[in-house]
Amino acid sequence: MSKQWWRRGAVGLAALAGTVGSLCGLGSGTAQAADSSAYLTIYPYAYKTDCFYMSGVIPMSQYDAQGYLNNGAYMYAEMWGDDPIYDDHIVSSQVVYQNTNLDPALYATANGIEFYWYGCLSHSKLNEDWGGDELFVTVVVIDGAGHALADYLETNRVHKNY
Ligand SMILES: [Ca+2]
Numbered sequence: 412m413s414k415q416w417w418r419r420g421a422v423g424l425a426a427l428a429g430t431v432g433s434l435c436g437l438g439s440g441t442a443q444a445a446d447s448s449a450y451l452t453i454y455p456y457a458y459k460t461d462c463f464y465m466s467g468v469i470p471m472s473q474y475d476a477q478g479y480l481n482n483g484a485y486m487y488a489e490m491w492g493d494d495p496i497y498d499d500h501i502v503s504s505q506v507v508y509q510n511t512n513l514d515p516a517l518y519a520t521a522n523g524i525e526f527y528w529y530g531c532l533s534h535s536k537l538n539e540d541w542g543g544d545e546l547f548v549t550v551v552v553i554d555g556a557g558h559a560l561a562d563y564l565e566t567n568r569v570h571k572n573y
Pocket residue numbers: 492493494495539540543544545
């Protein structure tokens with residue numbers, strides 16, 4: 412099941428706020444240069460163990476990105492198994508700030524706030540369904556004031572058969 416449905420409310424509100432801002436002459440009138448995105452890959456590692464690697468970016472200037480990180484921005488990610496009714500929860504990341512040696516991590520580049528998360532899991536953990544398995548990750552980056560910098564990002568589905 413797509414996780415978009417429960418986010419539509421927040422996106423709608425943001426769009427409405429933008430419209431109202433424009434009507435009042437408060438809107439910046441500038442379109443976002445590029446969309447935030449996140450991508451997931453899963454690959455064989457050892458006997459009955461696969462590893463995953465998720466990476467993505469929230470576009471902004473490097474100056475702004477470093478500012479957010481300096482002010483306590485952090486990320487949180489979760490892996491899910493896509494199902495028609497209720498998605499299976501596979502594993503959660505730790506909540507991680509910049510400049511740690513833990514995974515995941517986020518950092519400022521010329522592209523904006525870039526982030527990644529990786530780990531290795533047993534096939535039994537990744538086996539979320541009878542037959543084929545559809546794995547994806549949701550990730551959110553939260554600023555030091557507690558606000559999400561972008562809507563919850565959802566990666567592509569990786570189709571496997573554990
Ligand atoms: Ca499934």
